[in-house]
Amino acid sequence: MAQYTRISGSVGLITLKNPPVNALSAVVRQGIVDSVERALGEPEVKCLVICGQSGKFCGGADIREFGKKMTGPPLIPVFHAIEAAAKPVVAAIEGIALGGGLELALGCHYRIAHSKAKLGLPEVTLGLLPAAAGSQRLPRLIGVPAALDLITTGRHVTAAEALQLGIVDQVTDHNTVDAAVKFALSVAGQSLDARRISTFPCPRLSNLDAVFEAAMQKVRQAARGAIAPVACVQAVRAAATLPYAQGLEREKELMATLFTSGQARALQYSFFAQRAVGRWSMPSGARWDTSKPKPIRKAAVIGLGTMGRGITVGLAQAGLSVVAVETQEKQLMEAKQAVSGMLERGAKKRGVSPPLGNISYSSNIKTVGDVDLVIEAVFEDMALKKEVFQQLSAVCRPGTFLCTNTSGLDIDDLASQTPNPELVVGMHFFAPAHVMKLLEVVYGPRSSPQAVATAMQLGKVIGKVSVAVGNCQGFVGNRMLSPYLSQANFLLEEGATPEFVDQVLEEFGFAMGAFRMSDLSGLDVGWRVRKAAGLVVPGKPARMRQGCRYSPLGDLLCEQGRFGQKTGSGWYQYDKPGSRVAKPDPWLHSFLEEYRARHGLVARRIDHQEVLERCLYSLINEGFRILEEGIAAGPEDIDVIYVLGYSWPRHRGGPMFYADMVGLTRVLERLEFYHQAHPDVPSLQPCNLLRKLVASGTPPIHRWREVIKKVHSQL
Numbered sequence: 001m002a003q004y005t006r007i008s009g010s011v012g013l014i015t016l017k018n019p020p021v022n023a024l025s026a027v028v029r030q031g032i033v034d035s036v037e038r039a040l041g042e043p044e045v046k047c048l049v050i051c052g053q054s055g056k057f058c059g060g061a062d063i064r065e066f067g068k069k070m071t072g073p074p075l076i077p078v079f080h081a082i083e084a085a086a087k088p089v090v091a092a093i094e095g096i097a098l099g100g101g102l103e104l105a106l107g108c109h110y111r112i113a114h115s116k117a118k119l120g121l122p123e124v125t126l127g128l129l130p131a132a133a134g135s136q137r138l139p140r141l142i143g144v145p146a147a148l149d150l151i152t153t154g155r156h157v158t159a160a161e162a163l164q165l166g167i168v169d170q171v172t173d174h175n176t177v178d179a180a181v182k183f184a185l186s187v188a189g190q191s192l193d194a195r196r197i198s199t200f201p202c203p204r205l206s207n208l209d210a211v212f213e214a215a216m217q218k219v220r221q222a223a224r225g226a227i228a229p230v231a232c233v234q235a236v237r238a239a240a241t242l243p244y245a246q247g248l249e250r251e252k253e254l255m256a257t258l259f260t261s262g263q264a265r266a267l268q269y270s271f272f273a274q275r276a277v278g279r280w281s282m283p284s285g286a287r288w289d290t291s292k293p294k295p296i297r298k299a300a301v302i303g304l305g306t307m308g309r310g311i312t313v314g315l316a317q318a319g320l321s322v323v324a325v326e327t328q329e330k331q332l333m334e335a336k337q338a339v340s341g342m343l344e345r346g347a348k349k350r351g352v353s354p355p356l357g358n359i360s361y362s363s364n365i366k367t368v369g370d371v372d373l374v375i376e377a378v379f380e381d382m383a384l385k386k387e388v389f390q391q392l393s394a395v396c397r398p399g400t401f402l403c404t405n406t407s408g409l410d411i412d413d414l415a416s417q418t419p420n421p422e423l424v425v426g427m428h429f430f431a432p433a434h435v436m437k438l439l440e441v442v443y444g445p446r447s448s449p450q451a452v453a454t455a456m457q458l459g460k461v462i463g464k465v466s467v468a469v470g471n472c473q474g475f476v477g478n479r480m481l482s483p484y485l486s487q488a489n490f491l492l493e494e495g496a497t498p499e500f501v502d503q504v505l506e507e508f509g510f511a512m513g514a515f516r517m518s519d520l521s522g523l524d525v526g527w528r529v530r531k532a533a534g535l536v537v538p539g540k541p542a543r544m545r546q547g548c549r550y551s552p553l554g555d556l557l558c559e560q561g562r563f564g565q566k567t568g569s570g571w572y573q574y575d576k577p578g579s580r581v582a583k584p585d586p587w588l589h590s591f592l593e594e595y596r597a598r599h600g601l602v603a604r605r606i607d608h609q610e611v612l613e614r615c616l617y618s619l620i621n622e623g624f625r626i627l628e629e630g631i632a633a634g635p636e637d638i639d640v641i642y643v644l645g646y647s648w649p650r651h652r653g654g655p656m657f658y659a660d661m662v663g664l665t666r667v668l669e670r671l672e673f674y675h676q677a678h679p680d681v682p683s684l685q686p687c688n689l690l691r692k693l694v695a696s697g698t699p700p701i702h703r704w705r706e707v708i709k710k711v712h713s714q715l
């Protein structure tokens, strides 16, 4: 709702009330209409102030109403009525003014913001564009280049930047409503002609076409197939080239193409999925709202390689006291330098001083005796990790949580090295650990709900989106990646090239295809895991393992020292070790031909569809197995992991959402088709849960948890 009160005798105060972010639901919109009408009708009222309840102005349109039948007054006429008002209307912006919330403020005649407020038009991140005249008013107010930047990126700006850009008229450190009331009274009775933004001409640009060509090229490059950023550029162009009313029509047309698009649905699903994963649960019944986390004030990181350094930076930047331990003196010195550099660069970007004092460095593991939580990040070797856990059990005080950054080793096996396995969980960071948003929190059968709650809470404190998952080889992300990479290798055996497979996957929206990604992370990483799993054994049948098809292509490349970017050659060739530009490698093409000839394989023509379906459906199928086993509680958990950790294109929602979009019946049919052609590839054999979902009429994704629950209760 929107509450109307009269204050200071002559000020009509309209307070938006719709927790948690005062979104512009139908009721709120009607409340604004009624309140503005009342204030304009009361002769005693000389001016109006609009504010939001609980220190938040407005989070925009109510996303929960999208996809439902539209009720209540539409936004544009509401904002026009405010702009046309004969009495000054001042927006008192506290906390947030985002999307429709900023568009409401742009409809007002003046904007006063609190210094901590964040403002922006993030519609593009939801697959939309600012459709309450924001794409027409903002360019008129701040100019085309600045408006293009805000609208195509959706980034939030601080109140200080908003003042500098001309979005707000004043910034205050004090009570914003008081400041707005004082300001409103000071301008009451003054002419408002020069304050109605929709009447402003859009600032002219001598190189208008060049500006828009450059903007369009930039968004197309970054978009990876997303359509909303392109529509945003077109909407701002309308503002720069058309009268306001026609520009508004164009904005409406463009929004209509986006609103019902699959991409908008995927991005809005992703928005809510990222919030849903915080409400975690375990098969034991333990849940986010029944498990109390322990506060972590002091933490330790053991092993300061690439991951350990990034984790240390993330903890220190979040204000924690950190003990950083590296037993090799030389590595310790290098790590100290690297970590300090990362903190200084981060602080410079954020305009704060670097928290160098938060970290103490040591080569002695005995110095972690007084910490609340330890994150082990040593080399990915089980024997070494077990040794570290034994040492930690000896030096840490009772109740210290012991976490491991392993990317797929058995958490419970590590927990067996300690007297308190209930205090052991996995905290699987993604490289670079101080940048990537995702954190997989892995619980073993003996991990306590408090240990999980504490790791999830710590993830939030250091700015991560944490997802709680069960313990199994490769956890969720890497486990699903295995069939995806196997299919990519099998496709090479059958006639494809790395370039073609990667092209298909990158057209789908991945930042990098399977082979370019392997070259980046290093082929030797997978080779070590396969060796540890006993898959790389000389003399074994080349292409079968335990009765299943196996491709030794990656092993053969590693035996030749082709580890990817780091050695200057892998699936592609590179100018020199460490360079990032992948070039097709004639050597690899002849290597593949020889390999096929040696194994009696005849190359055949493989099309886009087959590459996409075999790589993605085998990954999705493994996702269904993970849901069936209860390793992940719901499809949202898997989708958030893939979007934030494995560059699955956000505008496709995630693997499980994509399966829902394609249609589970189709996914099942195609898996059955490919499994028939490749009976020795178990990852193509449709999972029972998938069959059950299809048999129960392919319910929409938000209802899969019911079917999963039923499956679990029958197990």
Ligand SMILES: C[C@H](O)[C@H](C)C(=O)SCCNC(=O)CCNC(=O)[C@H](O)C(C)(C)COP(=O)([O-])OP(=O)([O-])OC[C@H]1O[C@@H](n2cnc3c(N)ncnc32)[C@H](O)[C@@H]1OP(=O)([O-])[O-]
Binding pocket: 020, 021, 023, 059, 060, 061, 062, 063, 064, 075, 096, 098, 099, 100, 101, 103, 122, 123, 126, 128, 129, 130, 131, 132, 134, 272, 275, 276
């Ligand atoms: C016409 C017009 O042009 C168009 C078409 C539009 O306007 S489109 C809409 C444009 N607006 C946006 O893109 C802003 C989206 N929201 C955010 O970016 C963030 O939420 C936040 C505002 C910066 C707060 O972050 P937070 O970290 O403090 O809390 P939270 O956990 O994220 O959110 C707290 C709770 O609020 C819910 N929520 C947040 N914004 C919402 C919104 N706009 N509508 C409905 N619910 C919303 C969210 O789901 C969560 O619910 P629950 O999980 O607790 O049940």
